[in-house]
Amino acid sequence: MSNHEESSGIGSKEFMEHRQLKKGVAGWMLLATLGVSYVISGDYAGWNFGIGTAGWGGMLIATIAMGLMYFTLVLVLAELSAAIPTAGGGYSFARRVMGPVGGFATGLAVLLEYVIAPAAIVIFIGNYVEALTGLNGPMVYAVFYIVFIGVHLVGAGEAMKTMMVITAFAVVAIIVTAIGLLPHFEAANLFDIAPNPEVIGSTTFLPEGWVGVWAALPFAMWLFLAVEGVPLAAEEAKDPAKDLPRGIIVAMVFLLVSAGVVLFLVPGVAGASAAGGYGAPLVDALRVAYGENSMLANFVNVVGLSGLIASFFSIVYGYSRLVFALSRAGYLPASLSLTTKTKVPLWGLIVPGIVGFIASLTGEGDMMIQIAVFGATISYALQAYSFILLRRKEPDLHRPYRAPGGVVTAWITIVLALIALTSCFVYDIRAAFWAMGLYAVGMAYFFVFKHKEVSKHSAAEEFSAIQQAENELD
DSSP states (O other): OOHHHHHTOTTOHHHHHTOOOOTTOBOHHHHHHHHHHHHTHHHHTTTTHHHHHHHHHHHHHHHHHHHHHHHHHHHHHHHHHHHSOOTTTHHHHHHHHHHHHHHHHHHHHHHHHHHHHHHHHHHHHHHHHHHHHSOOSHHHHHHHHHHHHHHHHHOHHHHHHHHHHHHHHHHHHHHHHHHHHGGGOOGGGGGOSOOOTTSTTOOSSSTTHHHHHHHHHHHHHTTTTTGGGGGGGGGGBSSHHHHHHHHHHHHHHHHHHHHHHHHHHHHHHHOHHHHTTOSSHHHHHHHHHHOTTOHHHHHHHHHHHHHHHHHHHHHHHHHHHHHHHHHHTTSSOGGGGOBOTTSOBHHHHHHHHHHHHHHHTTOOHHHHHHHHHHHHHHHHHHHHHHHHHHHHHOTTSOOSSOOTTTHHHHHHHHHHHHHHHHHHHHHOHHHHHHHHHHHHHHHHHIIIIIHHHHTTSOHHHHHHHHHHHHHHHO
16 A cells, blocks of 8 residues: 555545455345355354353253344444444444444454454364364364455355355254254253252253353353344445345344254253253254264265354454444554455454464463454444434434333443353453453554544544545545
8 A cells, every 4th residue: 555545634535445345245135145145054053052151950941041132232333323324333333323432342352252263163163173084273274264264355245145155054953953853852861960069059951050151151141142243344335224224134133043952952952961061062962863973974074064164254254344444533553454356354364363363272262262352242232222322322323223121232242242251251351361361452553553543533523525436536
């Protein structure tokens, strides 16, 4: 990037010529598929650690609580994204009503979630690849990062079509698993973990008591984590006002159903005590039912790998759009929002991918989940609070979709998100402190290098300049 381009100014026509996304490539069905693909890896690995932490009953309660949190969050985001359709998603909503500090604090929290979540997923991919080939470790992680970032560089339309196909395979594998496990389901298997005598209030239903439920919240979130990324595709949607609310709500309904399927059937066949430690719970449960070398288990292992790939692939898309939006607005280095001839953010894809790959080298998928959840819960509370402020400050803003329950719905999200945030300190204090450290470094960067620069303009001026430049280019 030349010095002349750097000095042309954020929002100028010359600046925006090199920062364009491809418009109109995603209808509501593709957006719903995107929402499912963000999350579907959670059905394949990671969630079951919550059973080992809280027992099946504890994980059930945690899942109901987090399912409610995500459902209310989705309703809030459906209204916000239809009213303010930009690639910044949560950052853009918060920036409008809480200024540059609130906007960056929200965007950074989402970025922490979206950069670290693929690291967790690629570790779980390694477990599935190991079950198939015996290979695992950094080389496997590197291959997946390189190949799927490469696919994204081809173009947004092509990437989304690829994602849709991969997600379809993942859904088929879940359906096949459900059909295969259902005849072998026994309710007694859900309660084969003995109550912990050292925990007050422990029972067969809650073997680790209510503290176990609290500690299991991050793993329950893993069944829904990242569905909130649908609004990041706003600038590539065909009709954002209609497609974004419909897409994100349809995705959430599907995810609630799929969460119920795996939560009941996997431990209901394999037993809760065993299921809580599985690296590939769907495959392992099928092997319990049909034998170690069963064709059904091998089929789900091969096809089910697509579920992990789908989430990995789509979250890479999500972080690149968020980095693009933050960079374009001046919060991150300008080079991160440069787009290629195919209108995809080159360095916005590569740089966070390198960070995620480095994080994956720990090999600790559960720790990566905790760090991602830390960022996610902060962002949920801030986005829901932005919704409340926007309702109060701009009651006349055109809202193509209005969230049922309004402010009450947003407060449910906030309360549950803050409870989930505290749970990060219960399961693994190391992960919580790592997350706090990374978040603190990000905020320090903002205050030292960017606060003065981005505070020169209001949110309205910032978005107006970007919109005007885009209109001129179009």
